[in-house]
Amino acid sequence: MSNYALRLPESLKQAAKRIAAADDTTMNQFFVVAIAEKISAMETAQFFEKRAALATPSAADAAWGKVGVQSALAGDAWT
Numbered sequence: 001m002s003n004y005a006l007r008l009p010e011s012l013k014q015a016a017k018r019i020a021a022a023d024d025t026t027m028n029q030f031f032v033v034a035i036a037e038k039i040s041a042m043e044t045a046q047f048f049e050k051r052a053a054l055a056t057p058s059a060a061d062a063a064w065g066k067v068g069v070q071s072a073l074a075g076d077a078w079t
Helices: 010-022 029-054 057-067
Strands: none
Touching: 010 057
């Protein structure tokens, strides 16, 4: 475990304090969870961006074929 001095506007501090109290937790725990959620969201987005970069139309067709959905490449899949 490590420490980090955090400088934040008074308005954010008060909001965090209010929300943490309403959740019956500490501000420290609130900040830890908030940071973890942001990291998770960003890493999830990066994961899907990397997966999308590897995608090919034939792989997409194969995946859709496994779930029984007509390919969007066929032209009328959404009509």
